[in-house]
Amino acid sequence: MCQKLAVLGKDILKNQPIALDLLSKAHKEDAYLSVIYQSLKDNPHKFSKFAIKDSVLYKIFYVKHFQTENLLICLPDIMTPAAVHTLHVNLGHPSISATIKSFQANYYNRRAAQLIRLYIQSCHTCTFATKPDTKN
Numbered sequence: 001m002c003q004k005l006a007v008l009g010k011d012i013l014k015n016q017p018i019a020l021d022l023l024s025k026a027h028k029e030d031a032y033l034s035v036i037y038q039s040l041k042d043n044p045h046k047f048s049k050f051a052i053k054d055s056v057l058y059k060i061f062y063v064k065h066f067q068t069e070n071l072l073i074c075l076p077d078i079m080t081p082a083a084v085h086t087l088h089v090n091l092g093h094p095s096i097s098a099t100i101k102s103f104q105a106n107y108y109n110r111r112a113a114q115l116i117r118l119y120i121q122s123c124h125t126c127t128f129a130t131k132p133d134t135k136n
């Protein structure tokens with residue numbers, strides 16, 4: 001189940017109502033996101049940087065370069081480690097900053113950067129890989 005949740009993307013979400021339900025349920029059980037979720041339900045203008053669409057909580061991210069808004073999936077704490085693992089492994093073990101950048105292009109979790117740093121510092125493949133040309 002974790003593996004499946006970890007690869008959630010916006011396109012997949014649109015086509016899989018089951019994934020939407022699971023994500024929506026997890027939002028309501030997450031200590032941090034549940035407060036935002038409920039507050040937004042009560043008053044849609046309370047948090048201007050968050051939005052609920054199809055029962056899923058999104059973080060509104062303004063892309064200055066394109067002068068447009070991008071919706072990032074709010075990832076509950078319980079789903080974040082699996083998402084970080086899948087992202088890092090599927091991208092071929094990139095650096096901490098590259099993994100954080102990839103994560104933040106699709107997802108929002110307030111502890112993600114810290115979690116990604118800890119995860120990669122303990123990643124066996126990264127620890128034993130020799131990277132003579134990388135600074136990071």
Ligand SMILES: [Zn+2]
Binds near residue numbers: 126
């Ligand atoms: Zn790694």
